[in-house]
Structures are given as structure tokens and as C-alpha cells.
Amino acid sequence: MELASSEYTSNTAYDELLGRDLHPRPVAQPLFAYLNSLDENELAARRQAVDATIMAMGITFTIYSESGNIDRVWPFDPIPRVMARSEWERIQAGLKQRLSALNLFINDLYNEQRIIKDGVFPAEVLEDSANFRPQCVGITPRFGVWAHICGTDLVRDRDGTVYVLEDNLRVPSGVSYMLENRQVMKRIFPEVFRTTNILPVDDYPTQLHRTLAALSPRPGDQPVIAVLTPGIYNSAYFEHSYLAQQMGAYLVEGSDLIVGSDDVVYMKSIAGLQRVDVIYRRVDDAFLDPEVFNPESVLGVRGLMRAWRSGNVGIANAPGAGVADDKVVYTFVPQIIRYYLNEDPILANVPSYLCMVEEQRDYVLANLDKLVVKPANESGGYGMIIGPRATPEERAQFAELIRANPRNYMAQPTLDISTAPTLVDGKLAPRHLDLRPFVLQSDQLYATTGGLTRVAMRQGSLVVNSSQGGGSKDTWIVEEEAL
């Protein structure tokens, strides 16, 4: 494989496309036959065309910085990540299983709490949960579903096992980039779609619309659906606007909505107030309704919780769904699946140590140089430590944080997460990546075909978050008969 860079000789991780002998795996053979047919100049020209296309399509995300918010162009690597359909279908089944169990769990927590009474889930974890909303106790949303949209992060370890890294149940983002990545590939590499049978990804907006429409309190009518965004300065504003457009929904800010004395949500249209049936909110719980949560919030809508509790509006994800989006709760997911579904988990959890449990905490503190330690409620890769890469001082500081608030931390062994060939200076170099599929649930379950592959663009880096220099790739689920 002449395109492979010399970095590959020292790559210890599992590579998604290249086997140990650096020959393409069967799923990637047509892709490599194609890549090898392009000469160096052609590949460089395509690379430039990709950048120009992303620029023209205005695919951006926003970074917060001290000197203001900067709109960054979405970093994209043109070499796709390829996975066989048979493998994907097993993952898909695992994702659906996981989300349906998590929804049963959330509904149980806000109602009978059978799982605690049965001694499967410790009451103290719930008591300390930052995302449990007492205001939601006693509510059962339609279908008993709280998390309608879930972004699940998957990684593959050295032996090829796929693990779930976390379940994002609050306001997961990234799906618009999954869709736009495919658009970019179709424009710049149209030929390659002839050589491989790549499953389409673009039914997601339709499925999302379906999922949301099922939450309408006025079934039968064409529901009015609104995407609630914190506004143009939010890092995911591009996505909010994109999804609203793709679904034919309204893109609204908190100030566009008003809850009447009839506990119905209306939007301020030029023809007067118009009823809203379903809100796909991309605003965190805390800012959703100043009447109930953070009273200072200007992003939310006063009275929204009243309207939701009265059953006059559907909200996705339901307020309080984040209780299951917690890295400590995460460690219980295998038990949660067995408890509610009486099934074995299809997807593996990464083995984890809970700092709240004394023996496990002692192990974590004694082995900080081997572990990754994560706070329970942060996202975006903030507030964590990668033990093997930290200095002794950093580890000592972090140990103090753990001792001060053990419930807030969990630890995992550092995985040698998989790589895929990524175009660096005209050669293919191994770069670590993860995969975020999106799973939907209301009256039905749905999982995307593939998901958003995020790749750490720096050599050796494990951080794939776009806010911290990560890029992305198109993700191909391919039909094997064609191979």
C-alpha cells in the first residue's frame, strides 16, 4: 500500500481499513482500488475541492474564546471510514436495545423507582445526580419515552471489540455533519459510489420528523414542530438551523415563544399567535423555563414546564432525561438492560471504576497513571485526565479533585482506540477515531446508518471533539454481497 505513511509501521491500534500487513480489509478493497487509481496531483486537487466545497456550503461550528466566538470551517478528512453491513446491524440492534432500556430506566426513576427498591441501582447515586429534576417526578411522557434523540459514542479497542463510551441523552449534536459529510463526498468523489454499494444516510431528517410528530398532543393534524435554539452564538447553531430546514420545522428562540394562561405554547408569528405542538429543544434543562429552573435564563420560555406537564406540548428530549447521561449511571447500563429487558447487552461497556466505591477509588488513586478519569456530568472532553499522558503534578492535582468529590468521577483503562487512514501531507496516516450514531425513539426505534465519525487530526491524539481540534470523516456502511 504505497499511500500508507511510515507512521503505520509503529501503529499498535486496530486499523479500521488496513490489516496488520497493511493490506486493505475486505470492506475497504474497492475504496483502495479507487484511491490507488488517483495520482498524487489528482488526490491533492480533490482534497482542495473538498475544502472549497465545505467553505461554500458554509458548514461551520462555533468555538467559544475569550476574544469572542469564531466560526470555524468544519474539518473534514476525505478518506471515509468503512464498515460492513453485518457488523453494523449488530451494533444497530445494540443501540436500540440500550436506548429502550435507558428510557425505561428514566421513567422508572421519575415514578416508582422499582430498580432502586429491587437493589439493582443505588439510591445514593440518584441522590447525588446533578441531572435529576425533582420537577419531573410523577410524569410519564407519551410512550414512556424521555430521551427521544440519543447520540451514543462508540470506540473500538485493539482486539477489535466495539465499546460504548457514553450515551449523550441531553442535547447531542453532530448529526448534521454526518449528513453534510455525505453530501461533500458525493460532490467530490462521485465515481467511488459506483464501485461500492454504500447505504444512504439521508433518511435521518424524515425519521426525526416522524419521531417528533408522534409526540404531538393533537394527533391526526399536521403538527407544528419547532426547533428551539439558544441562538446564533451557540456552537451547534449550524445544526439547529440545518435540521429545522431539513424537517420543514420552525427554528425558534425562547423569545419567539409564549405560554398562554391556557398552558398552551404559542409562537409569535406575523399573523398573530400560532400554536406549537412539539418542541425539539437544543437548550439545556437548566435554561428551559425560568419559572421552574434557572430564573435568570433568557434562553427558555416561561411556563414551558406547565404546558408540558399539562400535556399540551411535546418536548424532545424531555426535561430531566439527562439523569441517565451521567458517567456513573453509565457503569450501571449493563445491569439496567438486564433488569428491564431481561436480555444480555449486545454492546459492551468499557470496564469502569466508580470513585464513590471505596475499594474502586483506592484502585483508581493507585493507578492514575494507567487510567482515564472522567467527571460524571461534563461533555465535550472537558475536565478529564488521561493518566498516561499527564505529568505527576497533574495527576496529584487530579487525585485531590477525586478525594474531594468521589461521586463526580469514574475511571476507565486507557483503550488503544482504533485508527483509520487519514490524509496527511498527501499520505495516509493512522489517526484515532470514534463513532457517534444517533438513535431515535418515540413510538418506534430507529438508529442511523453509521453515524458521525470523529477523528483526532493530530498524530497520536485521542481527543476527537471538534471543539478541541478534532475532524470528521464520512462513514460508509457497505453491502457485502458487492465485495
Next chain:
Amino acid sequence: MLARAAGNLYWMARYLERAENTARLINSTTHVLLDLPLGASFGWANLIEIAGLDNLFQQNYPEANEEAIMRFLIEDTRNPSSILSCVQYARENTRTLREVLPAEMWERINSLYLYVRDNAAIACRSRRDRYMVLNNIIEQRHAIIGLIAGTMSHDIAYQVLKLGRNIERADMTTRILDLNSAVQFPQDSVLHEALMERIWMSTLNSLSAYQTYRRKISMHVRSDEVVAFLLCDLRFPRSVEHCLSEIEDCFKLMPKSQQLQQLAAQLRHRIEQSPTSGLSSVALHELLDLLQAELGEIHDVLTRQYFHAYLDDSQPTGTNQTEIEFAGQ
């Protein structure tokens, strides 16, 4: 349609129209300058005056020469009406409106913005570069109009776009007509009449109206007739009368628009009744001022009626609905 979104859409349409009009005005003015005899002066500063931007310009530039004025009108983002500013605002507003516009719209406007951002400085380098860049801007704007015409449903959003475009356009036409009163000639020039004809020709050209005028009105370009044509011709898309009739049609399709329909009808009536021949340049200037004020009134009422209808119960958020009207208004 959301009140806030409607406001952003209306302004987006105005910004794009303003950017195109500014580009046209600069190109046609450059063109006529080349034909003027030595000694005749057509101050570039007039372009800034008709836009009501003279104060802002003087605060930022020591001298009103061609180069400074071009930079101010094309690439200076301190000038909210510069081409770059307008395109940038239009893009920012479009970002908030993707769901009400044809899917390709965002990419078109984003590309226009990237083009202007990367080429505004080049346009200020020489007359030749300027002509090329401004022409490209006009062409890209036409592609956007074509996209709207060819793919957008004639819904409320479409009416709002059309309103923004036509109010801005009518206003600009009155300002371009006003431009010629500022031309000065050498006192003893016997060429006066021929020169004036050239200048009115340039006015028609800046509005792409020359050909229609010649076909419909006269081979000779006379000020009275040009004024009458650009104010009162119902069929020409850049005449004030035509814009008003478009505005009236939009209002008829908008909710709760009684008062606005009346205002537009009254203004049309006033234009039809105004004498346009034999006007002194002072009288013409006064008439144009009046028309601008009345267009401003329509803008104010529709803003209150539709975009700011809920200001009492919330703070406006979002992007560029700030009044960056021409300062003269």
C-alpha cells in the same frame, strides 16, 4: 411565519438589493466619468451624499478622493451600507432563515459573501479590477434572484422578500435620480446640453433602463422624460411606480394589512399626480425627498405591524434588524 424571522428576511432582501444597487451605481458612474470633458466635475462625493453617508465618511477619511470613496463604499465595514457590510449582514440573516428559504439559498449567499470578502480589496485597486469584481457581484445577485423566482413557493416569506427588495429599490431609484442635480459644469460650456444627455444616459444605465427607455419613450435622453419614466412607468421593474405596485400586491397577501395597503396606494397616487416636466432641480430634489420620506413611513409601519409586534413582551434577539437606514432619512 415568525415575526423575528420575517424581520430578518426583510432586511436580508434589503441588504442584497442595496449591495447590488451600490455596485451598479459605481460602475455606471465610472463609465460616464470617462466621457466627461476635462473641466467638468462630477464629484465622487455625490455618491456618498445621496446615500446620506457623508458624515460617517468624513469621520473616517481625510480626503474625498476616488480611492477613499471606493474603499468606503465597497470594502469598509465601518460603513454599514458598504457592499461588504451589506453582503455580510445578508449572510448573517440568512443563517437564521435557512428553513424558510430554498435549500440552495444558503450556499449561494454564503458563496457571494466569500467572494466579496476575498475580492473587495481587489476591487479597490484599479478601475479595471473594480468593474470586473462589481460585475461579478451583480451576476451572483442575479443568480440568487433567479433561484428565488425558480424555486420558491409564493408564500408569506416570498412576500416579505419581495417587500424588502422593492422598498429598497424604490428608495434607491429616487436617490439615483437625485444624483444629477449635483453635477457641475464649466460656466461657459456650450456643451451643456450634450453633457446632460450623457449624464442622464448614465442614470438610465445604472438602472439597466436605457434600452427600455429608448424603445418606449424616445431616442433622445431628456431629463423630464427620464424622471417621468423612472418615477411613473408601471412596467419597468426599477421605476418607483412599479416597485410600489409590487409592494401593494404583497400587502394584499399579508395578514392585517389594511393600513399598509392604503399607504402604498396613496403614495402611488401622489406620484401619478406629481408634475414631472419642467421641474427645477430644486423642486425635483424636494419631490424626491418627499417620496423617500413616504417610503420610510411605509417601512416604519410595516416594521411595527409585523416585525416588532411583540416587542412589549420580550427583548428582540438575533441578528441585524438594526436600523441602518440611509442616514439622510
